[in-house]
Amino acid sequence: xxxxxxxxxxxxxxxxxxxxxxxxxxxxxxxxxxxxxxxxxxxxxxxxxxxxxxxxxxxxxxxxxxxxxxxxxxxxxxxxxxxxxxxxxxxxxxxxxxxxxxxxxxxxxx
Amino acid sequence: xxxxxxxxxxxxxxxxxxxxxxxxxxxxxxxxxxxxxxxxxxxxxxxxxxxxxxxxxxxxxxxxxxxxxxxxxxxxxxxxxxxxxxxxxxxxxxxxxxxxxxxxxxxxxxxxxxx
Numbered sequence: 001x002x003x004x005x006x007x008x009x010x011x012x013x014x015x016x017x018x019x020x021x022x023x024x025x026x027x028x029x030x031x032x033x034x035x036x037x038x039x040x041x042x043x044x045x046x047x048x049x050x051x052x053x054x055x056x057x058x059x060x061x062x063x064x065x066x067x068x069x070x071x072x073x074x075x076x077x078x079x080x081x082x083x084x085x086x087x088x089x090x091x092x093x094x095x096x097x098x099x100x101x102x103x104x105x106x107x108x109x110x
Numbered sequence: 111x112x113x114x115x116x117x118x119x120x121x122x123x124x125x126x127x128x129x130x131x132x133x134x135x136x137x138x139x140x141x142x143x144x145x146x147x148x149x150x151x152x153x154x155x156x157x158x159x160x161x162x163x164x165x166x167x168x169x170x171x172x173x174x175x176x177x178x179x180x181x182x183x184x185x186x187x188x189x190x191x192x193x194x195x196x197x198x199x200x201x202x203x204x205x206x207x208x209x210x211x212x213x214x215x216x217x218x219x220x221x222x223x224x225x
Contacts, residue, residue, distance in 0.1 A: 004153075031211050040119075042200065042217035043154075050211075058212075090153055097142045097161075097204040097211045101153035 003027070004102035006091050012108045019078040021105050023091030030095060032074035034058075034066065037088040037104070049074055081109045112137045112203050116216035123191050124224045131186040131219050133201035142204035143184040144213065145175055149197045157199075160184065171195070196223040 007022035025032065033048040035058075045058030047066040055066050063085060067075045074093075078085055086109045092099040113136040123129055135141055142161050146154040158169025165177040175186045184201060198220045202213040 033212075040217065043215040045212065048212065092154075094211055097213070098144070098156060098159060099211075099213055101146075101155070103153045104151070106151075 004091055004093055004100050006089075006102040006105050008105050009103060010106050010108075012110065013078075013081050014110055015082060017078075017081050017109075019081050019107070019109075021076040021078075021089055021091075021107070023074045023076070023093075023102055024072055025074075025093035025100070026072065027093065027095070027100070028071065029093040029100075030071075031093060031099075032068065033092040033094075033099065034064075034074065034076045035090045035092065036060070037090055043090065046076065083109050085109050112141065112205060112214045114201050114203050114214055114216035116199075116201055116219050118219045119217070120220045120222070122222040122224060125193050126190050129186075129188045129191045129195070129221070131199050131201075131221070133184045133186065133216060134182050135184065135201070135203045136182065137203055137205075140179070143175075143177060144202040144204065145169065145173070145184075145186050146200045146202060146215075147171075147197050148200065148218075154200060157186070191221075191223055193223045193225065196221055 004025045034046045035043040044060050049055045049068040065077045089105045091102040115134045144159045145157040148154045160167050160177045198218045200218045201216040204213050
């Protein structure tokens with residue numbers, strides 16, 4: 001079975017802190033994705049990566065950056081966390097179109 | 111650009127009743143279509159997918175969905191709902207002609223099951 005893990009289930013950070021969310025997949029997938037999920041808005045794509053060191057902006061990249069130094073790991077970085085980045089963050093990976101999701105990280109910025 | 115509409119934000123059914131969740135998509139060619147389920151506090155789990163061929167697809171947990179090109183729909187059905195089906199359901203469309211394999215998700219339908 002495909003397994004996508006995320007470093008934390010719950011995270012509380014202060015405004016202005018630099019935040020790292022880590023995602024690891026064990027199926028040698030080429031593609032990895034970061035979404036944020038907010039009530040009433042569904043899933044919105046922040047960034048995705050289709051190869052090591054390759055990345056593309058999604059629909060809402062502002063305030064975020066990403067890093068993919070190894071195929072299995074995709075990191076989401078909040079350079080200076082703000083309260084409007086309080087959300088559920090979901091990581092996913094795929095070989096082709098079908099995406100597999102991690103359990104999510106509930107981030108609260110105070 | 112592709113898009114997905116789930117017209118129902120919240121549906122309540124009684125346990126044992128039948129269920130149909132609606133999904134309409136906008137896409138120029140034959141899309142890849144998916145239904146995912148999300149239990150509270152969890153990630154998304156794939157229920158079923160349509161790529162081509164038979165328009166009625168079977169998934170896990172007794173769910174099925176039917177692709178209707180003429181109506182641009184991919185509705186999810188289950189003949190008899192169980193209390194454990196209470197969750198949020200997301201329809202998604204993928205780009206069959208693209209190379210980056212992004213999915214576009216609907217905003218979700220929250221299912222409540224009454225005993």
